[in-house]
Amino acid sequence: MTDAPTSFDVARARADTPGCTDILHFNNAGSALPPEPVLTAQTEHLKQEARFGGYEAADMAADRLQHTYVAIAQLLGADAEEIAVVENATRAWDMAFYGLDLQPGDRILTTAASYASNYIAMLQRAEATGAVVEVVPADAHGQVDTAALRDMIDDRTALIALTHIPTNGGLINPAEEVGAIAQDAEVPFLLDACQSAGQVPLDVEALGCTMLSATGRKFLRGPRGTGFLYVQRDWIERITPPLLDLHAATLTGPDTYRIRSDARRFENWEGYVAGKIGLGVAVDYALSWGLDAIAERVQHLAGQLRAALAEVHGATVYDLGVRKSGIVTFGISGWEASKIKHRLRTEGMHVSVSTPSSTLLDAEARTLPDLVRASVHYYNTKQEIERFVATLQQRFPAQVHR
Missing domain, CATH: 3.90.1150.10 (Aspartate Aminotransferase, domain 1)
Known part of the structure; x- marks a missing residue:
């Protein structure tokens, strides 16, 4: 060797x-x-929580928490306002997917290599909305057949959902080709980058994805209990989060509320602060290599x-x-x-x-x-x-x- x-x-x-x-x-x-820098960042913050209290330690770490959004944005070639930091990749994917307005007869196009959590969610939404889930064939190499995908798209296609690197099988799907097809057809494209973040370069403009979900714990080498969601700026307010709280929205009156306009509408108030800080350090560390x-x-x-x-x-x-x-x-x-x-x-x-x-x-x-x-x-x-x-x-x- x-x-x-x-x-x-x-x-x-x-x-x-x-x-x-x-x-x-x-x-x-x-x-x-x-890596050691991620471990140190987490443990140092946990010590601050033990010494000063959780709220106070979070206030002291405000700049480091904000930096995590900046770091993830740099990783993806995005803007910090297009990033939400959540508990895991599944929650990130779900917050985008369940927020889409699906109607009876709408078509969700996916692949046989879709991760089971995603596919279960697609089936559940199809049952609830009358949408249908259709599997794009694989080509001779096992990856998504982009020619077949192009032919399957019509005016009822509401979403293309692709797992970039499946959990098994070794392949890397041609996400950029899928993104180009999605953009030509003006169909939203949700990319599961759970296994690709930290393993391969990810540029959301080149990928052509509308939404991207990922985790911290895999190839990014970040903490467990962390994940993130990217949503293209023009789509943020077109997706209604399935869950809201006082972080994602503001109560404006006895009968009214206003959802925030950035991607943090997909977050909730409580979170793993030490993990979020560690995630930012993990992204910095990956970028340094x-x-x-x-x-x-x-x-x-x-x-x-x-x-x-x-x-x-x-x-x-x-x-x-x-x-x-x-x-x-x-x-x-x-x-x-x-x-x-x-x-x-x-x-x-x-x-x-x-x-x-x-x-x-x-x-x-x-x-x-x-x-x-x-x-x-x-x-x-x-x-x-x-x-x-x-x-x-x-x-x-x-x-x-x-």
């Missing part, structure tokens, strides 16, 4: 990451290891892992796509994915299991079993990949039934 084609200070990345000294962490698509450099290294490491797994007797890699992400899904003949996961954990190696229910349409179309999901990040190394694969070969000999 060779190093990545461009220089990357892996030693500094690992020195900044306390967890690297104890474990081999290939579960970055679940929750990545936070450069998202192009991060994407290049992550995809290089994932390519090394796929190549190494191809040499493991009885192993099958299930990844798709022209361009592949840092998520690698595989199985070993005769072994349950959950048993592989738990055995690896006793060896200090972290992976997760991708179940068919998380992307049911894709899983049924490809007859997928439970899969081991190994997801790399830029602080991982080729030596870790070699050790990981050697452990698989030693602990999980293929059991091929004849």
